Amino acid sequence: MEFIGFADAKAFVEISGISRDDLESKVYPNKEFQEACMYRFGKGNKRYIKVRPAIDFIEQHIFIKETNL
Numbered sequence: 001m002e003f004i005g006f007a008d009a010k011a012f013v014e015i016s017g018i019s020r021d022d023l024e025s026k027v028y029p030n031k032e033f034q035e036a037c038m039y040r041f042g043k044g045n046k047r048y049i050k051v052r053p054a055i056d057f058i059e060q061h062i063f064i065k066e067t068n069l
Contacts (some may be wrong), residue, residue, distance in 0.1 A: 006048045035055055
């Protein structure tokens with residue numbers, strides 16, 4: 001599947017296949033991820049994630065390959 005553009009946090013869970021708990025506890029707190037992939041309109045609380053860069057960032061910086069365990 002190809003996804004282009006932005007998704008809110010709820011939709012990103014469905015798109016990425018990563019559990020909401022893992023996103024909330026391991027991905028969203030990452031400052032580099034926030035700066036590279038997360039956006040808000042004005043001072044609103046709703047987060048939007050740029051889908052393709054976010055998935056690439058998670059794969060390269062947050063996931064640990066089994067061979068590294």
